[in-house]
Amino acid sequence: MKPLRKIIFPAAGMGTRFLPATKASPKEMLTIVDKPLIQYGVEEALAAGMEQIIMITGRGKRAIEDHFDISTELEANLKSAGKSKLYKEVSRVSRMAEVVYVRQKQALGLGHAVLCARHWVGDEAFGVALADELIVGPKPAMRQLSDVYHKTGNSVIGLIQVPADQVSKYGIVAYQAGEDGLLRLTDMVEKPAVEDAPSHMAIVGRYIFTPRLMELLHDVKPGAGGEFQLTDAIAALAKEEPIHGVVLEGQRFDAGNPEGFLMANTLLGLQHEQYGKALRQLLKDHL
Numbered sequence: 349m350k351p352l353r354k355i356i357f358p359a360a361g362m363g364t365r366f367l368p369a370t371k372a373s374p375k376e377m378l379t380i381v382d383k384p385l386i387q388y389g390v391e392e393a394l395a396a397g398m399e400q401i402i403m404i405t406g407r408g409k410r411a412i413e414d415h416f417d418i419s420t421e422l423e424a425n426l427k428s429a430g431k432s433k434l435y436k437e438v439s440r441v442s443r444m445a446e447v448v449y450v451r452q453k454q455a456l457g458l459g460h461a462v463l464c465a466r467h468w469v470g471d472e473a474f475g476v477a478l479a480d481e482l483i484v485g486p487k488p489a490m491r492q493l494s495d496v497y498h499k500t501g502n503s504v505i506g507l508i509q510v511p512a513d514q515v516s517k518y519g520i521v522a523y524q525a526g527e528d529g530l531l532r533l534t535d536m537v538e539k540p541a542v543e544d545a546p547s548h549m550a551i552v553g554r555y556i557f558t559p560r561l562m563e564l565l566h567d568v569k570p571g572a573g574g575e576f577q578l579t580d581a582i583a584a585l586a587k588e589e590p591i592h593g594v595v596l597e598g599q600r601f602d603a604g605n606p607e608g609f610l611m612a613n614t615l616l617g618l619q620h621e622q623y624g625k626a627l628r629q630l631l632k633d634h635l
């Protein structure tokens with residue numbers, strides 16, 4: 349079995365669904381309660397035992413690099429002002445992971461963004477996580493996937509069951525249930541009409557791939573909107589190797605649009621030990 353130490357965070361998209369908030373700052377830096385989305389993603393990857401973060405960035409994404417960098421001046425200021433709790437947190441974030449940054453010069457699609465990391469991935473298995481999809485639950489989503497990878501050595505994809513009226517918004521999979529209790533994916537279709545969809549099981553932004561995926565990504569031709577779709581390479585991989593699906597425990601939010609973002613903030617705000625009480629009161633007063 350190939351080691352699983354690396355994870356790619358594609359973060360070079362335009363974030364058009366969240367304009368104007370994302371005009372000058374990256375979508376991945378939008379804050380859920382007190383941390384940016386990308387930090388939730390990195391913490392989830394570390395909790396799954398991954399060690400090297402490969403961040404795919406583009407124009408206007410410098411804030412992500414600064415977030416995980418050491419700010420000597422800020423740390424010195426916090427320390428000398430006796431703000432030791434903040435100092436500890438800021439220095440923890442700067443040192444939490446080994447992060448490398450790869451530029452995607454043009455936003456040519458998710459498949460292209462992942463392919464940009466090929467030299468860093470080499471011949472190892474790797475994770476891919478979309479930080480604007482936040483999955484809140486007792487067990488980190490990436491850990492749910494890596495447990496299956498470590499059992500099987502096969503690629504694994506995170507899934508959720510979606511209602512019929514949502515099917516056309518997702519990549520939808522066809523699958524068979526194996527005797528081992530694992531789902532085996534046989535095909536996938538990007539955003540099908542509900543009547544053509546093979547199931548209501550949707551792909552969410554958590555994946556683990558064998559290195560073969562990178563080779564298949566090379567051969568992907570641009571699809572809808574001139575974008576290189578990751579789904580096309582996954583469908584090709586499914587013809588060659590087993591791919592497992594894991595129906596994720598937890599609640600998934602698409603925080604890359606204002607509605608999902610507000611819901612994620614509300615849930616995590618209500619759960620927060622410091623801010624939960626005031627938020628509950630506010631909601632009570634206004635409902």
Ligand code: UTP
Nearest residue numbers: 358359360361362363364365455456457458461
């Ligand atoms: P999305 O379609 O959700 O992101 O892509 P987007 O393009 O930034 O957002 P909208 O649709 O315009 O609002 C899924 C993920 O893939 C990354 C995005 O950053 C996001 O994490 N991505 C997408 C890239 O890194 N490069 C691309 O060319 C496209």
